[in-house]
Structures are given as structure tokens and as C-alpha cells.
Amino acid sequence: MFPQTAYRSSTCFVTYGTLGYVDPKQPPHRSKPWTDIASQEFIYKVDLVVPQLCYDALHERLTESSRQPHHWQVTASLGQLLQGNFFTEYVKTGHALMLSDGRANADRFTLHKGFLKLYLDRESFERAGLEGKPYGTKGNRGDKPRWIVSFDLTSPAMTPGKRGFDRLRRASTLVEVLDVAMDITPSILSDGDRPGLEEAAADFMPPRHIETNRDGMQVCMFSWQGLISPRWFRGLVTDVLAACPPTQWFAASATGFAEDPVGIGNDLTLICPSRAKGEYLLLATQKSS
Numbered sequence: 001m002f003p004q005t006a007y008r009s010s011t012c013f014v015t016y017g018t019l020g021y022v023d024p025k026q027p028p029h030r031s032k033p034w035t036d037i038a039s040q041e042f043i044y045k046v047d048l049v050v051p052q053l054c055y056d057a058l059h060e061r062l063t064e065s066s067r068q069p070h071h072w073q074v075t076a077s078l079g080q081l082l083q084g085n086f087f088t089e090y091v092k093t094g095h096a097l098m099l100s101d102g103r104a105n106a107d108r109f110t111l112h113k114g115f116l117k118l119y120l121d122r123e124s125f126e127r128a129g130l131e132g133k134p135y136g137t138k139g140n141r142g143d144k145p146r147w148i149v150s151f152d153l154t155s156p157a158m159t160p161g162k163r164g165f166d167r168l169r170r171a172s173t174l175v176e177v178l179d180v181a182m183d184i185t186p187s188i189l190s191d192g193d194r195p196g197l198e199e200a201a202a203d204f205m206p207p208r209h210i211e212t213n214r215d216g217m218q219v220c221m222f223s224w225q226g227l228i229s230p231r232w233f234r235g236l237v238t239d240v241l242a243a244c245p246p247t248q249w250f251a252a253s254a255t256g257f258a259e260d261p262v263g264i265g266n267d268l269t270l271i272c273p274s275r276a277k278g279e280y281l282l283l284a285t286q287k288s289s
Contacts, residue, residue, distance in 0.1 A: 012270040015282040027238045033270055035281045041112050042099055043228040045255040052218035057243040079172040094154055114154035120147050128171035210244050246275040
């Protein structure tokens with residue numbers, strides 16, 4: 001469940017606790033396990049395992065189009081994303097979750113809640129002239145040294161005409177980006193192409209799988225795959241808590257981009273037994289940088 005690469009180790013943290021009361025309309029975010037969920041940042045795959053008895057109540061709720069994760073893949077330069085209405089309405093407000101994709105040794109970037117991180121090789125870092133720090137495990141065979149440069153784009157100083165922002169705009173021409181995967185809060189796109197969104201969302205919900213364990217209990221597994229935000233995963237957990245009876249158990253896991261060179265492949269598994277006592281077990285792995 002928690003694969004490791006040849007040159008990057010992982011640390012597993014185990015937490016046992018109680019959930020307490022969870023309001024689906026205002027889910028908590030300052031206590032465990034919710035802080036661990038929020039720290040995932042970039043999720044590639046989500047699996048949910050529940051007893052067959054919970055299937056009917058969950059299936060109707062989870063297959064609503066408004067509850068599906070959405071992501072789009074575009075071809076653009078970083079500089080293009082730092083200008084125009086897209087920058088002011090999505091990037092500046094922290095509503096866009098973005099992860100660049102391309103060749104393994106190309107420059108990369110991530111955007112999460114308005115925080116931009118550039119992962120540059122030595123040549124690009126020196127040409128850009130930006131302040132940064134070394135990133136990654138030293139001595140990895142076959143890996144080029146990288147530097148990380150961070151910007152808080154929600155800051156008032158990060159606006160056109162300001163010195164720091166203009167330096168970033170000039171440096172962005174040096175970052176080679178082939179494709180960008182984006183996750184934008186669905187409510188922002190409520191007036192968009194609804195049929196198109198529903199068609200795209202269908203790819204996230206494969207047919208259900210029903211399995212039987214050795215004690216004879218039937219279980220169901222729901223799976224989603226793509227670029228998924230931690231906010232959506234938190235909503236999934238609260239949906240399960242609201243739909244399933246307290247006497248039933250469930251397990252939900254979020255898997256990061258394990259092979260991504262920027263090292264964001266963290267994983268998390270939340271196990272809740274019969275919730276009469278509100279207990280949970282959380283297993284979270286973090287890759288060392």
C-alpha cells in the first residue's frame with residue numbers, strides 16, 4: 001500500500017484517536033485526522049471500502065455530479081498562467097490546484113492554495129536569478145540536482161507592477177512546461193459546461209466492485225483517479241460519516257503521485273471501525289525530500 005522508490009525513503013506515522021461530532025455542513029479542519037487530510041495537497045487516487053449494507057445510501061450520494069472531482073489538462077507556459085483573468089480569479093484567490101507534467105528532467109512547478117513552488121535544475125535556477133534552496137536527497141544516481149523556489153501569490157506584493165512579481169514573470173519564461181493538470185473548486189464552474197463536466201466526471205467513477213472476505217461479509221470498493229484535492233477527500237469522508245450507520249465501519253485511502261520527481265507522493269489511510277465510540281486509526285506516510 002505504501003511503495004517506496006529506490007532512492008527515496010518513507011516514514012509512516014500512526015495515529016489513534018476519536019473523531020467526535022462531525023457537522024457535514026461545517027467539517028472540522030484544525031484537529032486530527034483532518035489536518036493530516038489537508039496536508040496531502042496532491043492526490044492521485046482515492047479508494048473507499050465499506051460494507052455492502054452501506055452501498056445504497058452511499059451510491060446515490062457519491063454519484064451526484066456536483067460531488068465528483070474535476071480536473072482538466074492544458075498545455076500552457078507558466079508565464080501564461082500568471083496573467084489575465086485566470087490569474088486574478090483562480091490563482092490569486094487560491095482556488096486553483098495545479099501540477100505541471102512533462103519529461104522527468106524538465107523544470108516543474110506546483111500550485112496549492114496560492115503557493116507556487118518551482119523545482120528547477122541548476123542551469124534554470126542560475127538563469128532565473130531567484131532566491132531558492134537545494135531540494136531532494138543528495139547523491140541520487142541519475143537525478144539532476146534541483147532547487148526549489150517558493151512564492152505566495154496571494155500576497156498583495158504579488159501583483160503586476162511590483163518588483164518581486166515582475167521578476168517571477170521574467171523567470172517564468174525559463175520554466176519548460178508541457179502539460180498542466182488543474183483542479184478547480186466545482187462551485188466556481190457552476191455556470192460552465194455542465195454536460196461536459198458530467199461526461200468528464202464519469203471517468204472518475206468506475207463500476208463498483210463487490211468482494212467477500214473470508215468471514216462471508218460482502219464489501220464494496222469505490223475508486224476515483226485523477227488530480228484530486230484534499231478538500232474533496234475531506235468531503236468524501238464527511239459524506240460517509242453522514243450516510244453510513246454508526247454501527248458500520250469504513251476505510252478510505254488517498255494515494256499521492258508516487259513517481260513524481262517533485263516528491264509529493266504522500267499516502268494516507270483512515271480506518272474507522274464501528275463508530276459507536278467514534279474511534280479511528282490513521283496511517284500516513286511522508287516521503288523524505
